[in-house]
Amino acid sequence: MAATLLLHNFNSPRIVSLNHFEPPKTNPFAVTRPRFSKPNQLQITHSKASNILAEPTHFTLIDALCSFIDSGSIENALYLFEEMNHSDTFTWNIIIKGLAHKGLFKEAVSYFRRMEFEGARPDKFTYPFVLKACSGLLSLKEGEKVHAKLIKVGLDLDVYVCNSLISMYMKVGCVELGENVFKEMPVRDLVSWNSIISGYQFIGDGLSSLVCLREMVLIGIRPDKFSFISGLGACSIEGCQRNGKEIHCQVIKNGFEMDFMVETSLIDMYGKCGNAVYAERVFDMIVNKNTVAWNAMVAGYVSNACFSESFSCVKKMQEVGKLRPDGITMINLLPACAQMGALLMGKSIHASAIRKGFLPHIVLETALVDFYGRCGTLKLAKHVFMRISEKNLASWNAMIAAYVQNGQYSEALDMFQDIWYKSVKPDAITFASILPAYAELTSLSEGRQIHAVITKLGLTSSNTIISNTIIYLYAKCGDLQTARRCFDGMFCKDVVSWNTIIMAYAIHGFGRISIQLFHEMIEHGIKPNKSSFVSLLSSCSISGMVDEGWEYFNSMKRDYGIDPGIEHFGCMLDLIGRTGNLDLAKRFIEEMPLVPTARIWGSLLAASRKANDIELAEVAAKHALSLEHDNTGCYILLSNMYAEAGRWEDVEKIKTLMIQEGLAKTMGCSTVETDYKIHRFVDQDRSNAQMNMVNDVMGIISKMTADKEDAYAHRITKLKRTDLTRKRPNLPENHSVRWAISFGLISTELGSPVLVRKNIRICEDCHNVAKKISKITKREIIVGDSKVFHHFQDGNCFCGDYW
DNA sequence: TTAGGGTTAG
Numbered sequence: 001m002a003a004t005l006l007l008h009n010f011n012s013p014r015i016v017s018l019n020h021f022e023p024p025k026t027n028p029f030a031v032t033r034p035r036f037s038k039p040n041q042l043q044i045t046h047s048k049a050s051n052i053l054a055e056p057t058h059f060t061l062i063d064a065l066c067s068f069i070d071s072g073s074i075e076n077a078l079y080l081f082e083e084m085n086h087s088d089t090f091t092w093n094i095i096i097k098g099l100a101h102k103g104l105f106k107e108a109v110s111y112f113r114r115m116e117f118e119g120a121r122p123d124k125f126t127y128p129f130v131l132k133a134c135s136g137l138l139s140l141k142e143g144e145k146v147h148a149k150l151i152k153v154g155l156d157l158d159v160y161v162c163n164s165l166i167s168m169y170m171k172v173g174c175v176e177l178g179e180n181v182f183k184e185m186p187v188r189d190l191v192s193w194n195s196i197i198s199g200y201q202f203i204g205d206g207l208s209s210l211v212c213l214r215e216m217v218l219i220g221i222r223p224d225k226f227s228f229i230s231g232l233g234a235c236s237i238e239g240c241q242r243n244g245k246e247i248h249c250q251v252i253k254n255g256f257e258m259d260f261m262v263e264t265s266l267i268d269m270y271g272k273c274g275n276a277v278y279a280e281r282v283f284d285m286i287v288n289k290n291t292v293a294w295n296a297m298v299a300g301y302v303s304n305a306c307f308s309e310s311f312s313c314v315k316k317m318q319e320v321g322k323l324r325p326d327g328i329t330m331i332n333l334l335p336a337c338a339q340m341g342a343l344l345m346g347k348s349i350h351a352s353a354i355r356k357g358f359l360p361h362i363v364l365e366t367a368l369v370d371f372y373g374r375c376g377t378l379k380l381a382k383h384v385f386m387r388i389s390e391k392n393l394a395s396w397n398a399m400i401a402a403y404v405q406n407g408q409y410s411e412a413l414d415m416f417q418d419i420w421y422k423s424v425k426p427d428a429i430t431f432a433s434i435l436p437a438y439a440e441l442t443s444l445s446e447g448r449q450i451h452a453v454i455t456k457l458g459l460t461s462s463n464t465i466i467s468n469t470i471i472y473l474y475a476k477c478g479d480l481q482t483a484r485r486c487f488d489g490m491f492c493k494d495v496v497s498w499n500t501i502i503m504a505y506a507i508h509g510f511g512r513i514s515i516q517l518f519h520e521m522i523e524h525g526i527k528p529n530k531s532s533f534v535s536l537l538s539s540c541s542i543s544g545m546v547d548e549g550w551e552y553f554n555s556m557k558r559d560y561g562i563d564p565g566i567e568h569f570g571c572m573l574d575l576i577g578r579t580g581n582l583d584l585a586k587r588f589i590e591e592m593p594l595v596p597t598a599r600i601w602g603s604l605l606a607a608s609r610k611a612n613d614i615e616l617a618e619v620a621a622k623h624a625l626s627l628e629h630d631n632t633g634c635y636i637l638l639s640n641m642y643a644e645a646g647r648w649e650d651v652e653k654i655k656t657l658m659i660q661e662g663l664a665k666t667m668g669c670s671t672v673e674t675d676y677k678i679h680r681f682v683d684q685d686r687s688n689a690q691m692n693m694v695n696d697v698m699g700i701i702s703k704m705t706a707d708k709e710d711a712y713a714h715r716i717t718k719l720k721r722t723d724l725t726r727k728r729p730n731l732p733e734n735h736s737v738r739w740a741i742s743f744g745l746i747s748t749e750l751g752s753p754v755l756v757r758k759n760i761r762i763c764e765d766c767h768n769v770a771k772k773i774s775k776i777t778k779r780e781i782i783v784g785d786s787k788v789f790h791h792f793q794d795g796n797c798f799c800g801d802y803w
Numbered sequence: 804t805t806a807g808g809g810t811t812a813g
Contacts (some may be wrong), residue, residue, distance in 0.1 A: 059804080091805095094805055124806075126805090127806085159807080163806095167807070191807050224809095227809095229808095229809050264810040264811065296811045328811055365813085367812075368813095392813095395813075
């Protein structure tokens, strides 16, 4: 029968502190330190009636201390600890255990130090608790200090201590040290194997985890539920359903199918391996579903794009399960909202999180940053991010990704530079997020530098996502050969790798190679997805392969079961525009099963410009601008058409409209790289230090082409005679791209290609000039504009004069 | 009378 011992005979508390303990030179406990107030009701449940009568003995107090620790009353435990005689190792072990189990890791390590300082000798029981605290702190430094002491006192081969060391090293990310401990153990038990299996799973190396599990079984050790839980987690990482099903069989065979943690791990595994139906089957068999199981099922639906099912599941969780959604439920639902473009739904989840007091919560806040970033509401993403008090790597990654997704590349690069100065070490996700910004804004040499950093950190060989973005980076920086080498050198190519290399050849105008790669991808057993067709149709459009484009477009649904999306219709409209058949282009839009977007109308506008049809251009621009008020390119294109037609009043109207909208024309800027130096030229700005040299080169080129009609002069004669007196503000002679080409010609090795990058589309005049220069200098000139790379050779361009 | 490994989340 339980009895209660009321601890009433203590004086006011002595010096107790949860603060971090640093060993001082003198006795620290002689000075006043922050106090705990005496707990109001200090009660201990005890089974021995005799203890009620007697004065508490040391053993009774130990018993009381254990009761406090077991019931989680750490404050009472600490109070009691300070009051009782705690000179023996056993008492110290109890209090350190209590702190470590309560998640007070810093304090657990502090008490361990104090224990040593006060002369108590840590034993084989002490160290596992302390090592658990070091793991919790993710502190390799503390862990290594403890390991050194273990060696000194000869406890480094104790099986319990070694198991804790393995776990600690793996959790702080020192895989090699964890492996060493495991290898050097004279005796390994089931927990040693479980520690290394879960350690690999923890660091995201599912393959090694599964290899160890198999090895353990082969040497005759029977797995327990912990082995299965880690093994299933490893299958989730690798997306390996086959192994997951094998483990499921073993779970049943070994009688663990009713264990709720194993059941949840099975739901998680099936969900992450793309089998929502099996996840559902396991879920339905659970009699008393807890919040964790419901959350795992919600996550399973979301990762399989069953969004409505995920919301229904949350509804059932409340109505049938009588459970309230928690922060994790919300974290699971936000990606569903982002993928559905359900901004309002996500906002209501945000509001609900605030109302229910779930914030601040670092993971939930990061999920919100990610959600707002994906929904194009960068302002809200920034707002949530700024309010995170202790930002971690994942939150920085989410904000960088949000900037990149919203085209704010400079801001993303600035933030990426910032994190190097903080105690944050970028990981694979950081690089995968930032590389598109490098691809858009930086030079080839900067691209090579970031690639070198990634390689040095050992992130490329095993990370497909990073390898894919590196292919894209090289292609966008103009180095298609290196992009191809990276692709060929990949150990494990996924559908994104193939889509990226197909797009790389597409933007460089090598449509035939793109098509060849598409067929190679299918031969390799990779099923094309929607993005594969965006790459393929873009390549047909850019390279002017009209018949092939139609064939692949029609094959999407017929052969691959993929419904064409708005991006595919956009590619086809570009393709039709290229043929100059504006009637077909209009009909195509009218008959489209989807609502035309600004991108579609922009494509029609470009086609109208090419065919010089101002009326249709006006219609297209009106539609585009009704959907995107700030589409600067749209205003500029229309304005250029008016200027060519001599409609200067309309040019002025456009200018006024742009001012009213608060828009400014993007200043053209071209860069050329020589000996790792980047030379930047800006349209109309002749203040560049290299301008004298550029003028000399331009002069020579003009003389060499003097006998031929100048492209600009040809175009200007198309204008009305009276209009010739009008001042044209943006003369093509002052376009930065020709200056960059001229400078590149004399600053790079003779015979080598000249590579220029430009932030906006190249104009027709400059395109003509570049063609001429390539012919008279017999040099290849590559100009990467905001959409494609023009390869000028012997007076021609790969784009066939349509872009 | 104290030990190690474990479920859902960015």
